[in-house]
Every structure is written in structure tokens, then in C-alpha cells.
Amino acid sequence: MVASLNDVLAKGSFDYIIIGAGTAGLTLAARLTEDPSNTVLVLEAGKENIDDPNLLRPASYGSHFGNDLYSWDHRVSKQVHAPSAVDRIWHRRLAPPSGKGLGGSSAINFMCYTRPDGEDINDFERLGNPGWNFKHFDRLARKFEGYVPPTDPNTPGGNLRAAEGSLGTDGPLKLSYPPAGIELEILTSEALKKNGVSTAADPFGGDINGFWLTPNTYDPVTHTRTYSSTAFYLPNRGRPNLTVLTGALVSRIVTKVIEGVVTATGVAFQHGGDHVVTAVKEVIVCAGALKSPQILELSGIGRKEVLERIGVPVQIDLRGVGENVQEHFWHSTSYELKDDVTYDTLDLLRNPETAEEHLKLHVTGTGIYTSGIIGFAFIRPESVSAKAPEVFQNAKAHILKNWDSYSPELQAQYKIHLARIDRKSPSSELILQKGMMSFPNPPVPGKKYITFFNCVNHALSRGTIHATSNNPSQDPDFDPHYFEMEADLQILVEQLHFARKLAETSPLKDIIARELNPGPNVQSDEQIKEWISNYLGSTWHTGCSCSMMPREIGGVVDTNLTVYGTSNIRVVDLSVIPIQFAAHPMSVVYAMAEHAAEVIRGKA
Incomplete structure (x- = not known):
């Protein structure tokens, strides 16, 4: 069952906190909770959307786009080399309508x-x-x-x-x-x-x-x-070590410096007010290629000039965040x-x-x-x-x-x-x-x-892709x-x-x-x-904004998907691919979640 805010606050701390209950987030949560000793909290800004025929019915292509219940209404900035692409056309064909609610984009893709x-x-x-x-x-x-x-x-x-x-x-x-x-x-x-x-x-x-x-x-x-909800969440939602909270918009990752390394200690989020929950082991960002770099930047991880512009103290000057898109x-x-x-x-x-x-x-x-x-x-x-x-x-x-x-x-x-x-x-x-x-x-x-x-x-x-404000509800x-x-x-x-x-x-x-x-x-x-x-x-396949590459060539995460300069923050979604490939990316996103689960559980 989806938890209440009181359930989450009563527990107070979890081994792993996953930000985003999309394709990768629910897959990873299911794999981590196969070990009954792991406690996992998944924070999702959207709604539950379980057993919704509008999602379950095939051949409903694009009907979810622009609907706040199912998708984020992103926009694209004015294009220098294709100005009429933004000035004169239907914006939603250019702005990726990423999925909102349990299942994320796997719930609304084609x-x-x-x-x-x-x-x-x-x-x-x-x-x-x-x-x-x-x-x-x-x-x-x-x-x-x-x-x-x-x-x-x-x-x-x-x-x-x-x-x-x-x-x-x-x-x-x-x-x-x-x-x-x-x-x-x-x-x-x-x-x-x-x-x-x-x-x-x-x-x-x-x-x-x-x-x-x-x-x-x-x-x-x-x-x-x-999709990830029917495959990974619904069969496992009765696990006592799996907690999912919807309607929770993440503000930032709470960190402190331990022996010169930035370490996540929890996650701040909004749910009818401001709250913080403690992460004992890791914080894992699975918010998608548009939101994951924004969450890192709101947490002080990113390009120094971007962080200074939005008024966020610099924790790590990591030049690749939001680049190489x-x-x-x-x-x-x-x-x-x-x-x-x-x-x-x-x-x-x-x-x-x-x-x-x-x-x-x-x-x-x-x-x-x-x-x-x-x-x-x-x-x-x-x-x-x-x-x-x-x-x-x-x-x-x-x-x-x-x-x-x-x-x-x-x-x-x-x-x-x-x-x-x-x-x-x-x-x-x-x-x-x-x-x-x-x-x-x-x-x-x-x-x-x-x-x-x-x-x-x-x-x-x-x-x-870069944050323009320290307000988490404002799109990057x-x-x-x-x-x-x-x-x-x-x-x-x-x-x-x-x-x-x-x-x-x-x-x-x-x-x-x-x-x-x-x-x-x-x-x-x-x-x-x-x-x-x-x-x-x-094609709504935005990727590479937190690329898995060496730091010296613009990488944000290493092969274990750990953010450079941190001890326990990972990113797991399409943002970590280092270069685009010829295919629709759903299979790769699921595979990235499986990869992360193996790494975290020591089975890679």
C-alpha cells in the first residue's frame, strides 16, 4: 500500500531513499527490497494512478500528454537554430512530457x-x-x-x-x-x-x-x-520493508562533509509542508533526465556558476551536471x-x-x-x-x-x-x-x-538542462x-x-x-x-544530462552510478547514459536499474 506522510515520519529513517517512482525507481526499489534487511523509501511527486484504464489501455498514444495527472508539462527554451520550432508549433511535441505518478514514463509511453x-x-x-x-x-x-x-x-x-x-x-x-x-x-x-x-x-x-x-x-x-508499476510495484507492495509516498516533491538532498567527501544524510521534501527524512546508507536519484540534474543542483552539486546564479551553496563543482544533453x-x-x-x-x-x-x-x-x-x-x-x-x-x-x-x-x-x-x-x-x-x-x-x-x-x-531557481517546483x-x-x-x-x-x-x-x-x-x-x-x-528520449563517464571528460557518475565527489549519492535513470543510441530507450532504463541493484547489493 502507498504510505501516508505520518507513516513515513513515524519511521524517520530508511536505508535507501529513492527519488522518483518511475521506470528505474520502482524497478530498483523492488530489487533492493528482495533483501528483507534493506528498508527503502520511494518519494514520488505524482499520484498513485493504480488500476487507471486511461493508462492501462493500449493504443492511447499521446492522450496523457499535457494532463497534469499523468505527465509533467515541461517546456523548451527558445531555439537559436530552429526559432520557429518553439515560436510557431505545438510546444508539447518538443518539450518531453515525462511521466508523473507511479510508473513514470513507462506508464505513458507508446x-x-x-x-x-x-x-x-x-x-x-x-x-x-x-x-x-x-x-x-x-x-x-x-x-x-x-x-x-x-x-x-x-x-x-x-x-x-x-x-x-x-x-x-x-x-x-x-x-x-x-x-x-x-x-x-x-x-x-x-x-x-x-x-x-x-x-x-x-x-x-x-x-x-x-x-x-x-x-x-x-x-x-x-x-x-x-510497466514498472504492474511489473515491480504491485506484486511487491506488501513488503514491510518497502515504503512509497506519493505527492512528495523533493526539495534537495541533505548532505554533510565527512573526511572531505560529501555524504547524503537525508532528503528534504514538500508534502503539505516541509519535511526531512533520514537516509542511513544511500540516496538514489531516479527523477529522469530533466529533473535529476535539477535535484543535484538544488543540493549544491553542479557547475559553480549555475549554483551561484540560483543562490545554492556549492558542495561540489561538478561541471558535467546538466551538460551533454x-x-x-x-x-x-x-x-x-x-x-x-x-x-x-x-x-x-x-x-x-x-x-x-x-x-x-x-x-x-x-x-x-x-x-x-x-x-x-x-x-x-x-x-x-x-x-x-x-x-x-x-x-x-x-x-x-x-x-x-x-x-x-x-x-x-x-x-x-x-x-x-x-x-x-x-x-x-x-x-x-x-x-x-x-x-x-x-x-x-x-x-x-x-x-x-x-x-x-x-x-x-x-x-x-539547468535549474533557474532554488525553488524545486520551478522547471529547469x-x-x-x-x-x-x-x-x-x-x-x-x-x-x-x-x-x-x-x-x-x-x-x-x-x-x-x-x-x-x-x-x-x-x-x-x-x-x-x-x-x-x-x-x-x-521523441521524448532526453538523456545524458548526468552522464556515466570519467569526470575529466564531463562525467557526473562513475560506472557504479555514484556521483563524483560523494560517498553515497547515485543517479539511476536515462540521464546517466553517456551518449545516445539507436533504439527507444525503455529497455536501457530498466537495465540501468538492474545494474544499480547489482552494484548496491554487491552482486555485480
Whole structure:
């Protein structure tokens, strides 16, 4: 049961205090309390949100964003290199709507379960983290993965066999393929093959290059979302050594200096007033890439000039806090389907009567709410377009020309990027969405659409996240520096050309009536760049703001996820990845929590 404030204050102290009950926080809490001698308190600013059908119902993409019950309403600062991206578009596509309440972002994401490119994870090790490679990730992932294969993976055409043997099957997080038809995914696969993108060889074993179908965090028995709350909290909430307090906004970590080292002694938080609870062993920050650096800064850990500006005494001048921020971003192209196309799309739900009918069907395990986003292609530059390799080679030449002007931190990052360019990493991503989700032209009532999300996963631009006040309720400033490196924009232009070529290829061409967005009036590269600047979207995968790297190249935490200069403060969430990777990050966040649990319990 979720505790009351009086319960927490009566206990007064806990071995471990975890800040944030999201994907990593609840996973870590469950693992630590497997040892009955450990007492754990989890502080969560949001509400409980247990057994909420709005969270549990699949195919409800984006419906939680902007709702204060489910998500934090973050904003992006004005962008120098993409000013219209903030001035003229719907802000929430750029500002990451991170999850609020038990389960965090795993409760509101689009449920797509992907594993990253193996070489991308090996880059963690190359950035100064011995042992943090794909083999290590694979072992960790199999601990939480509970893959349930389809009843007949050979239907249709063996397209659902990619996960066989490559995913764990005994973990608490249920993974499966939603049962709705995959006809549109098969048509997309055939069109991709005609454009040089074949089926990925081993997408769950580290080779993501190509097209593949991925399972979702979908329980095939209940046809509901599975996430950290259902997998790790609910089965374990009766443990007497696990305490979870919701509605608790953390103000700062309370510290003192012991033998020259900053040591956490407790956590200050707001819950109808100001309170402090004691940490006997550790404080673990799991607040996400936007809030974790802010909490460190409010606690006096960060760049000296930032701390002085917000009036917080400096405990540790740690230059990497809130720096090296990296994001995935996208634009989306939508195509209206011909009237005789029989395949269901999410557009059906725009009709209130039809939506009500499908709510009833969902109870029986049928209908549109049993569909998922499962069609993915990770694409190498030469398959995107003839110009794409040139874009990357020009970026490489620019980096080398300006090498001496870069900081050691940026040089370390760009060394990895240069290697990725040379090995032709599949850094461009195309996702099939069965429904309209693009801008600016609205859908026509009664029509069906497909949308291609065209994503950049290895962005060269680097952003920042810093507190602007010592008030914990005031959001930090998030400046992703979109398009600071021009190649990030240029590759998006080429990806639009690729999406259009795909739509003109049979069998997709045979079912498409017209392009809705960006539309026939957007043709030249300059017009495309303007459209992208206006309607750029964030993939809501912000990371790297508390990077796991050596301190001398901008690291905030070591390989054990301990904050440099402290004895017992760790960060465990997407903020600790040192460089972005080609994949949706959910699997890596769970793996980071498993890694932290092993380190803390001495089992690493």
C-alpha cells in the first residue's frame, strides 16, 4: 500500500531513499527490497494512478500528454537554430512530457519495446565505462524481460519470429505482440525491401539494421499495458520493508562533509509542508533526465556558476551536471489511404460512437485497442538517399576542421560519432503508425491514414538542462540546441525524401490516395527545411544530462552510478547514459536499474 506522510515520519529513517517512482525507481526499489534487511523509501511527486484504464489501455498514444495527472508539462527554451520550432508549433511535441505518478514514463509511453544497436551500447564502454557493453546489457535485460511469444509465430510469413531466443522469458515485465492484424506492416516491409532496406538480421541481439517487428509492453492475457508499476510495484507492495509516498516533491538532498567527501544524510521534501527524512546508507536519484540534474543542483552539486546564479551553496563543482544533453527527434509524414482499403487504423477512434464500440471490444481482447506500434526500420545512410552519406561526410569534415576548438568533453563525444560515421551506423529510423499523427493539415473525417515517423537517433548537437531557481517546483531550463550542427537538419530533409519514395513504391503505392502532410506545396529543400523547423517533434528520449563517464571528460557518475565527489549519492535513470543510441530507450532504463541493484547489493 502507498504510505501516508505520518507513516513515513513515524519511521524517520530508511536505508535507501529513492527519488522518483518511475521506470528505474520502482524497478530498483523492488530489487533492493528482495533483501528483507534493506528498508527503502520511494518519494514520488505524482499520484498513485493504480488500476487507471486511461493508462492501462493500449493504443492511447499521446492522450496523457499535457494532463497534469499523468505527465509533467515541461517546456523548451527558445531555439537559436530552429526559432520557429518553439515560436510557431505545438510546444508539447518538443518539450518531453515525462511521466508523473507511479510508473513514470513507462506508464505513458507508446509501449514500443526495442533493444539498442550493439555497437551503440559498446560505445558506453569506449567512453570510459569498463564492462558496460552489449553483452552486459543483454544479461541485465533478460532479468526483467518476460517475453510471451505468439501462439503461431509463423503467421503471417514468419514476421513475428524475430524475438525468439533473443529476449528473456522469465522476468516480470510482460512483452508480447498485440494481436491486431499486421497487414500494413507487411506492405511497408515489402516497399522497404524494394528501396534497399532488408529485414534486420538480429534486431534483439545487437544488429538492428533493417526492418523488423517489435513486441510491446503488452500483457497478452489482459490486453493491457505492462510497466514498472504492474511489473515491480504491485506484486511487491506488501513488503514491510518497502515504503512509497506519493505527492512528495523533493526539495534537495541533505548532505554533510565527512573526511572531505560529501555524504547524503537525508532528503528534504514538500508534502503539505516541509519535511526531512533520514537516509542511513544511500540516496538514489531516479527523477529522469530533466529533473535529476535539477535535484543535484538544488543540493549544491553542479557547475559553480549555475549554483551561484540560483543562490545554492556549492558542495561540489561538478561541471558535467546538466551538460551533454542529447535527444532523439522526428518529423512525420502522413498519407491518406484509398477508400477501399479495409485495414483498421486508429483514425476510427475519431468517431465517438466507433470509439465507444471499440472500448467494449477491448474487454473481449479484440478491436483497435489491441493494436500496437510494432513496425520499425533502422536505416544506414546509403539506404536513406544518395545524398545522406555526403551529409555525414560533410559533418565529419566540419568536426575535424574545428577539432581544436572543442572541449575535451565534446572531443570524446565526437570521436565516437566519427567512428559511427565510418561504420555507417543505422542511425536513421522509420516507424509505421497506423493512423494520422502529423502537421499541419488536419485529417478528413471518415478517412484512414498511415504515418511515417522519421527519426534522428545520433544527433550531433548537444544541449543543456539547468535549474533557474532554488525553488524545486520551478522547471529547469531545457535547451536542446536543435540543429546547432546543420547535419541534424540535413539528414531530416533526406529522410523526408526517403519517406516519399517509400510511399511511391508498390505495394504501398497501391493503397495510398494522397499525401496529407507535409503536402504537395512542400517540395524544395528550402521548403522542407522550413516545414521541419515548424513541425519538428521530440521523441521524448532526453538523456545524458548526468552522464556515466570519467569526470575529466564531463562525467557526473562513475560506472557504479555514484556521483563524483560523494560517498553515497547515485543517479539511476536515462540521464546517466553517456551518449545516445539507436533504439527507444525503455529497455536501457530498466537495465540501468538492474545494474544499480547489482552494484548496491554487491552482486555485480
